[in-house]
Amino acid sequence: QSALTQPRSVSGSPGQSVTISCTGTSSDVGGYNYVSWYQQHPGKAPKLMIFDVSKRPSGVRDRFSGSKSGNTASLTISGLQADDEADYYCCSYAGTYTWVFGGGTKLTVL
């Protein structure tokens, strides 16, 4: 499987909203409602932010939301805060015990 396509970088000012896209194919993103998003700060392990396209794990603020349309999933972060600055990765189920990650997006809070 090829990696899912994400923009290399996005940016926004504190308080604004940003959206990160994640484009795959009908064999992964488009074929299943199993997209997850991970936040990774430098030198740290990834952290789950969204699963099953739009569900938030306990403890994740509702400023983070997910959606999907066709072969493209999106992560929206509203009310940007300085601590949101990190790398974000999408991940999609791609069939029997197979998952594929996106290339990652660096979010800069201006």
Added chain:
Amino acid sequence: EVQLVQSGAEVKKPGESLKISCRGSGFSFTDYWIAWVRQMPGKGLDYMGIIYPGDSDTRYSPSFQGQVTISADKSVNTAFLQWSSLKASDTAMYYCARFDYTGISGHANYWGQGTLVTVSS
């Protein structure tokens, strides 16, 4: 508290073998799939494979099939990732993660702290 604790950093030479570990605690280790994820320096995340310690059912990403071996010892709540002959291109951070399933798929809800593997002559 759910925890995944990985073994420490390793420095190896090309051609050497290596086995790194991931010990789980705070949950029933045999009831969850454990995945391994690679992150090469400055790069993104790569799914390597997954194991169910309850019966050692193991599945590999096609990109990693034959390149690594994933195993588990449920008596000590530990999953392993091993190489028989390391290459310089295996230099990376390796994470284990507990997959929580909803329906037919899972997501990595808990992560280990990572094990840095450096392969250099």
